[in-house]
Amino acid sequence: MPSSNQSNDLRIGIDVGGTNTDAVVLNADDQVVAWTKQPTTDDVTGGMRAALAAVLAGIDDPSRVGRVMLGTTAATNAIVERRRLGRVAVIRIGAPATTAVPPLTAWPDDLRAAISAGELLARGGYLIDGRRIAPTDIDEIRRFLESVAGKADAVAVTGVFSPVVHDEERKVGELVREVLGDSVALSLSHEIGQIGLLERENSTVLNAALHGVARDVTGALSQVLSERGMQPATFFAQNDGTLMAMEYASRYPVLTIGSGPANSIRGAAVLSGVQDAIVADVGGTTTDFGVLIKGLPRESTAPVRIGGVATNFRMPDVISIGLGGGTLVSDDGESVGPQSVGHRLGTSALIFGGSIPTLSDAGVHDGRATFGSNVIGVEYAERLARGLAVADAMFGDAVDVMSLGKSERPLVVVGGGAFLVPDSVPGASAVIRPDHADVANAVGAAIALASGRWDAIVPDGLGRRDAIDRACDMAKQRAVQAGADPNAVEIVELVEIPLSYLSEPAIRVNVKAAGPLSWI
Amino acid sequence: MPDSPTRLREITIADLPALARGCAVLGTGGGGEVESGTLIALSALQKHGPVPLVTLDELPDDGLVLPLGGIGAPTVGHEMIHGVHEAYLMREAMEEALGATAVAVMSSEIGGGNGVVPVALAAQLGLPLVDGDEMGRAFPEVQMVSTNIAGLPIEIIGLVDVIGNVTILRPTDWEWAETISRMVSVAGGSYALMADNVISAKRMRGAIIEGTVSQAIRIGRVTEGAADPVAALMGELGAARLITGKVVEVERRTGGGFVRGSVVIDGLGEDANRIVRLEIQNENLVAFEDGAVLASVPDLITVVDMHTAGAIATELVRYGQRVSVLAWACDPLWRTPRGLEVVGPRAFGYDLDYVPVEEAAHAFI
Numbered sequence: 001m002p003s004s005n006q007s008n009d010l011r012i013g014i015d016v017g018g019t020n021t022d023a024v025v026l027n028a029d030d031q032v033v034a035w036t037k038q039p040t041t042d043d044v045t046g047g048m049r050a051a052l053a054a055v056l057a058g059i060d061d062p063s064r065v066g067r068v069m070l071g072t073t074a075a076t077n078a079i080v081e082r083r084r085l086g087r088v089a090v091i092r093i094g095a096p097a098t099t100a101v102p103p104l105t106a107w108p109d110d111l112r113a114a115i116s117a118g119e120l121l122a123r124g125g126y127l128i129d130g131r132r133i134a135p136t137d138i139d140e141i142r143r144f145l146e147s148v149a150g151k152a153d154a155v156a157v158t159g160v161f162s163p164v165v166h167d168e169e170r171k172v173g174e175l176v177r178e179v180l181g182d183s184v185a186l187s188l189s190h191e192i193g194q195i196g197l198l199e200r201e202n203s204t205v206l207n208a209a210l211h212g213v214a215r216d217v218t219g220a221l222s223q224v225l226s227e228r229g230m231q232p233a234t235f236f237a238q239n240d241g242t243l244m245a246m247e248y249a250s251r252y253p254v255l256t257i258g259s260g261p262a263n264s265i266r267g268a269a270v271l272s273g274v275q276d277a278i279v280a281d282v283g284g285t286t287t288d289f290g291v292l293i294k295g296l297p298r299e300s301t302a303p304v305r306i307g308g309v310a311t312n313f314r315m316p317d318v319i320s321i322g323l324g325g326g327t328l329v330s331d332d333g334e335s336v337g338p339q340s341v342g343h344r345l346g347t348s349a350l351i352f353g354g355s356i357p358t359l360s361d362a363g364v365h366d367g368r369a370t371f372g373s374n375v376i377g378v379e380y381a382e383r384l385a386r387g388l389a390v391a392d393a394m395f396g397d398a399v400d401v402m403s404l405g406k407s408e409r410p411l412v413v414v415g416g417g418a419f420l421v422p423d424s425v426p427g428a429s430a431v432i433r434p435d436h437a438d439v440a441n442a443v444g445a446a447i448a449l450a451s452g453r454w455d456a457i458v459p460d461g462l463g464r465r466d467a468i469d470r471a472c473d474m475a476k477q478r479a480v481q482a483g484a485d486p487n488a489v490e491i492v493e494l495v496e497i498p499l500s501y502l503s504e505p506a507i508r509v510n511v512k513a514a515g516p517l518s519w520i
Numbered sequence: 521m522p523d524s525p526t527r528l529r530e531i532t533i534a535d536l537p538a539l540a541r542g543c544a545v546l547g548t549g550g551g552g553e554v555e556s557g558t559l560i561a562l563s564a565l566q567k568h569g570p571v572p573l574v575t576l577d578e579l580p581d582d583g584l585v586l587p588l589g590g591i592g593a594p595t596v597g598h599e600m601i602h603g604v605h606e607a608y609l610m611r612e613a614m615e616e617a618l619g620a621t622a623v624a625v626m627s628s629e630i631g632g633g634n635g636v637v638p639v640a641l642a643a644q645l646g647l648p649l650v651d652g653d654e655m656g657r658a659f660p661e662v663q664m665v666s667t668n669i670a671g672l673p674i675e676i677i678g679l680v681d682v683i684g685n686v687t688i689l690r691p692t693d694w695e696w697a698e699t700i701s702r703m704v705s706v707a708g709g710s711y712a713l714m715a716d717n718v719i720s721a722k723r724m725r726g727a728i729i730e731g732t733v734s735q736a737i738r739i740g741r742v743t744e745g746a747a748d749p750v751a752a753l754m755g756e757l758g759a760a761r762l763i764t765g766k767v768v769e770v771e772r773r774t775g776g777g778f779v780r781g782s783v784v785i786d787g788l789g790e791d792a793n794r795i796v797r798l799e800i801q802n803e804n805l806v807a808f809e810d811g812a813v814l815a816s817v818p819d820l821i822t823v824v825d826m827h828t829a830g831a832i833a834t835e836l837v838r839y840g841q842r843v844s845v846l847a848w849a850c851d852p853l854w855r856t857p858r859g860l861e862v863v864g865p866r867a868f869g870y871d872l873d874y875v876p877v878e879e880a881a882h883a884f885i
C-alpha cells in the first residue's frame with residue numbers, strides 16, 4: 001500500500017439491512033482493511049454507531065476516512081410499513097386529458113390514506129410535440145395550495161409530457177414556494193421519471209412522501225460521525241449501483257429504493273476486481289443472479305411495484321432460482337429443490353448428522369468443500385452425484401439466460417453456498433470466489449461512481465444526432481449533480497427504442513452517464 | 521346465440537385482470553399495452569359499477585352500436601391518458617349526425633389495450649358492452665375490420681381527441697378512412713378516441729366477430745393456477761406450439777410508422793436443433809422455419825413465456841427469454857378472398873400465399 005499515509009485515502013461503506021448493519025473500510029486500492037457485522041437497531045443510529053466503532057478500531061487514524069457511503073432500506077421499509085411518511089398534496093396538470101384515471105387510482109387504501117393531503121387534476125399539460133393541451137389553470141392550482149396549507153408536508157407536481165417540456169412544472173413549483181414557502185418539500189415529475197404518466201406520477205408522490213425519512217437517516221449518519229469528530233463527505237447508494245451526494249439524496253430519496261441488490265452485485269465485483277461479470281449470490285434456499293456491465297448492475301426492463309404501487313424505476317436485473325446450500329435432493333437424485341431445510345441445515349444435513357440429503361451434502365461429497373462433522377454413507381453416493389449434476393445444469397442455464405449470449409464474462413460467486421458452484425460453468429469464462437464475500441453489500445456501497453439518467457423522445461432523421469447529444473448532456477449534468485467528476489463523466493448506456501404510429505419517425509432515447517466521484 | 525348457464529352477463533372489477541391478460545394474448549404481440557387500459561376500466565367500474573355484456577341479438581334493431589378504440593401511438597397513450605369527456609362527446613356527435621340513439625359500446629379491436637378500454641367507455645356512458653369486436657385480434661389499420669370484409673361500406677367515422685375536438689368523417693372508401701383518420705389523430709397529439717363505422721345493431725349483425733370479450737376473459741382465467749399454463753392456454757385457443765426455445769436474436773427498425781423487425785428462436789428440449797424466425801410489423805405476422813411458412817397473418821401468432829404463458833409484446837421481446845410461440849386459426853371471415861386481400865400476407869408486403877395454420881403447422885398441433 002504505497003499511499004497508506006496519505007490523508008483521506010480510506011472510505012467506509014455501511015449497509016443498514018433489516019437484520020444486520022455491516023460496515024467495511026476500503027483503501028484506495030479497493031482492498032478491505034476492516035469489516036464488521038452488527039445487529040440493526042430500531043432507531044438505526046445504534047447499529048450504525050456500533051458498526052462505525054468496530055471498523056474504526058481496525059484503523060489507526062479516523063481522519064484518514066475521506067468518504068462515508070450509506071446503503072439503506074429505510075425508504076423501502078417506510079413505504080412497506082406505512083411509517084414516517086410525509087403528507088403529500090398531489091397535483092396533476094393535464095385536464096381535460098387523463099381524467100379517466102385520477103391520481104392515486106389503484107393505490108392500496110391504507111397507503112393512500114397515509115400519504116395524500118389532497119389531490120388536484122388541473123387544466124394544462126402538453127402534447128407530445130410541445131403544443132398545449134390547455135392553458136395552465138394557475139388560479140385553480142393556487143386555490144388548491146391554499147387549501148392544503150398546514151396539512152401538507154410536501155407537494156408532488158406531474159404534468160402531461162413534462163419529460164418533453166419542463167416549463168410548466170417549474171412554474172407551478174415556483175407557485176408552490178410562493179404560497180407554501182420553503183418549509184414544504186417539492187417533487188417535480190420531470191426530475192423523477194420518464195414518459196408513462198401514471199408510473200411517473202406515482203414515483204413522484206412516493207418521492208415527496210419520503211423527504212422526512214431521508215432527513216432522519218441523514219441526521220442519524222451525521223450524528224454518529226460528529227460523535228467521532230469526523231467530517232467526511234457522505235453519500236447514499238442508489239438503485240442503479242451508483243452514489244448520490246447527501247444533498248441530492250435528500251431531494252430524490254426514492255432513488256435509494258432497490259440499492260440492496262445493486263450493492264450486492266457491485267460489491268461482489270469490487271471484491272473480485274472485474275468490471276464485467278455475472279454475479280451469483282448463493283444462499284441457503286435461493287441463488288440470485290445479476291449482471292455487471294462496465295462496473296454497474298444491468299437494469300431490468302420490467303416495471304417495478306413498490307408497496308403495491310406501480311412505478312417506473314429501473315431496478316437491477318436479478319433472477320432468482322431455488323438452489324442453495326439447504327436445497328433438498330430428491331430420492332432418485334433426478335430433481336433438486338425448490339424445497340430447502342433453510343436455517344436447519346446445521347442439524348438436518350447428512351454432514352451434520354441429520355438424515356436429509358441436501359446440496360451441501362452433495363457438494364462436500366464431491367469434494368467441492370470440506371466441512372461438517374459426519375461422513376456420508378455410500379448408499380447416498382449415486383443420488384448425491386446425480387443431484388449435483390442437475391444443480392450444475394440449473395446454474396449453467398441461469399448463467400446463460402443472464403449472459404445474453406456473451407460467454408466471455410466471468411462468474412463471481414458469493415454467499416454461504418458459493419462452494420456449490422463448480423469451477424467451470426458453461427457460459428462463463430471463469431469462476432471467481434472473492435474474499436470477504438459476506439459483507440459484499442457494504443463493499444458495494446463504498447463505491448466511487450455517481451450517475452445520472454435522462455429520457456427523451458427525439459426525431460429519427462434530421463436533428464436526431466443533435467437531440468441525442470442534448471440528451472447525453474442532460475444525463476451528464478445529472479451525474480455531476482449527483483457528485484461525479486465533470487471531467488471524467490461519460491455515457492455508459494444509450495438505448496434507442498423506435499416508436500410506432502407517429503407522423504414523423506421518432507425514437508425514444510434513454511441515456512445514462514456515470515463517472516468517478518469528484519475529489520473533495 | 522343461446523344462453524348457457526355459464527355465459528358471462530356482466531364485467532366486474534374482478535374480471536379485469538383476466539380480461540387484460542386475454543387481450544394481451546389476442547394482441548399477437550401488438551395492440552398496445554394493457555396496463556393503462558386496465559386502470560382506466562378500474563376507475564370507471566369503481567365509479568359506475570359493473571358493465572352488462574350483451575350480444576347484438578339483444579339490442580334493438582335501430583339502436584346505434586359505437587365501435588370504439590384508440591388510434592395513434594401507444595407510447596403517447598401511455599402518457600396522455602384518455603379524458604372522461606371523450607366518450608360523451610362521441611355519443612353526442614354520433615347521435616346528432618345519424619339521428620338515432622346509441623344503445624351499446626363495442627371494442628373495435630379486442631387485441632391489446634383497445635380490448636380493455638371500451639369497458640370503461642361503456643361504464644361512463646351507462647351502456648352495455650357488446651361481447652364481440654371487429655378483428656378478433658389486433659391489426660394496425662382502420663380498414664382491417666370485419667365490417668369491411670362483410671361488405672359494409674364505410675359511412676361515418678368519429679374522432680375525439682383529449683383536448684375535446686370532435687371530427688366527423690364521411691370518407692369515400694375504407695382506405696381514405698385510414699388516411700384521414702391517421703392525419704386527424706396526429707393533429708390532436710398523435711392519439712385519439714375513434715369510432716369506426718357507427719351503424720345500427722341490425723346492420724352490424726353477422727359483420728362482427730362474436731364472443732371475443734368473454735373469450736379474452738376465459739383465456740386470462742385458464743392459465744391461473746394451471747400446472748402447465750402453456751398447455752392450458754393452447755387448449756383454450758386450439759393453438760399449435762410452433763416452437764419452445766430461447767430468443768437468440770432480436771432486430772428492430774422503423775419504417776412507414778411501423779416498428780418492423782424479426783425475432784429468432786432457438787429450440788430447447790424436444791425442439792433442440794430447430795430454429796424459428798418471426799417477422800414483425802407491430803404484430804407478429806409470419807413464422808418461418810427453414811424458409812417454409814409455419815403460420816402467417818391473418819392467423820394469430822403470439823409469443824408467451826414458456827413457464828407462465830403470459831404474452832410478451834413485440835417491443836418487450838429480449839435475448840435469452842425462454843418462450844413458446846403459439847399459433848391458431850383466425851376467424852373464418854379473414855380467410856375469405858376479400859379478407860385475405862385486406863389482411864393476408866401480401867397486404868403486409870410478404871410475397872407469399874396464405875396457408876391456414878392447421879395445414880402449415882399440422883406437425884405441431
